[in-house]
Amino acid sequence: MLVDVRPTKRLHGSSPLDVRPVLGPLVQALGQDSVDLSRLRVVCDWIQYKHNFRDTVDVRSITTTDGMESAVEVAVDLRRAGSVDISDEVVEALREHRHPDTRGRTYLEPWTPGKNSCIWDFNALYWQALSSWEQATGAAYEQALPGGSSDARSVGAAREMIHKLFSIWDELAVHNALPDELYVIELGVGNGGPARIWLDEFRVMAQEHGGDYYRRLHYIMGDYSPYVLKQAQHAVAEHATKVSSIVLDATDPASALGFLRHKAFLAYVSNVYDNLPTDEVASLSGRMYRVEVRAYVANRAAERLAEHASLLSSDIVAVAAKLLRLGPELLAEAMPAHFPDVGAAVRFWQELWAEVRLEERYVPLEGLDLYEIAPSVTGEALRPVLEGCGDIRMQVSNGAVASFVGTLPLLHPYGYLHCHDLFVTDPARYDTNFCGPGKYDGSVVNWVNGPLLRYIGNRRGFDVDFVPFTHRASTNIMTLTAQARD
Ligand SMILES: C[S@@+](CC[C@H](N)C(=O)[O-])C[C@H]1O[C@@H](n2cnc3c(N)ncnc32)[C@H](O)[C@@H]1O
Incomplete structure (x- = not known):
């Protein structure tokens, strides 16, 4: 034993x-x-x-x-x-x-790889229906983050990024190689607070610097939640002529942003990778396994939920699926006898989410080459990360990998990717720390597999570095940068 x-x-x-x-x-x-x-x-x-x-x-x-x-x-x-x-x-x-x-469990889904679990539908619902959730809790989502606000609000971090951009642009300008349009993209903008700070600082620094970088700037905000994007647009209204917003899936940025291929000088992604779907894999006694999960609520919890909404406990699975499909507003419209108003539907959602657990089992992984981490990335990329680790269990960060490899081709040859997130940088951390999943309000959080991103980036000709986020004391956030090798 x-x-x-x-x-x-x-x-x-x-x-x-x-x-x-x-x-x-x-x-x-x-x-x-x-x-x-x-x-x-x-x-x-x-x-x-x-x-x-x-x-x-x-x-x-x-x-x-x-x-x-x-x-x-x-x-x-x-x-x-x-x-x-x-x-x-x-x-x-x-x-x-x-x-x-x-x-005594009420299952919400059959066995499935972690990245396909319905917990990600709950996660997406949270961002789509954020206004209803926040109205019910009376608190903005940022308050659920460690420290009560996003590290992306740091003025120092914004200035550091902008300073680096100006150096790149100045150098290109000297060689007459700077395009007229200067593109910056941000994936997963949240309420736009960080974008606002970034743009404010950019304008100030551009003024101090002289020249016309602010005039030439195009800041593109992308998010999969139209509600979030609207909030962000409101936050950056002062810079409206410089900003466009696009509904997109951060795990497939090229679909919406393909027109920016080789054009973006900065891709900025903050606290998003840890919020994207992931599988977990494990190496146990020399065998590779994938962790399969099955979301459930305890029968006792299902009975309580049913009682609060005048449902039968046998209805809970179907009503949960309906909630995930329709969202709380339409659920209240569709089932007024059970949810007399949106608030009642949100209460059901919040109580249900609080009760959701994951049953897990280890299923053999037949060859890393047969496992797809993300489109165009096979499980072989895990081999160097797992090598020499002995027994280990880790997140594959499938969504983050997909986003990462989809973003790199958008970068200008001198452009760079800048991410603030919860990155594991040494696989040994998986041995001694719990790396997720956890719940932040209605969303899901998992630490991101940094060594895997580094390996994949390197193989594509990019230098990938991690440094601790220095603009707030005692934060776990790290900064990843990726830039094409000289
Ligand atoms: C925790 S918030 C981060 C907000 C902001 N970047 C910050 O650091 O404060 C995560 C954001 O990512 C967005 N998001 C999550 N998954 C996404 C996906 N697959 N595609 C696009 N946006 C996504 C959410 O809607 C939300 O706006």
């Missing part, structure tokens, strides 16, 4: 985490259970996201190619384990695992 205590940093320091009250009873309970200990892994994480998709104890199958269970993983959240009777939880979770019919 392997017991993996992952949050090793917490075991040190002035008030170290004492795992004995958890591990002692846990190992004892396992010893008294009929589970085959020789085929058991116990993985203890510290899940820093207060709102997440896991229970304190989860049990997962590790399966063979013919769907049989070859081993079992018991996952424990050490943050919450101290406040439950861990022996009871483990015994009960294992019993339910052996008798799935007694699990």
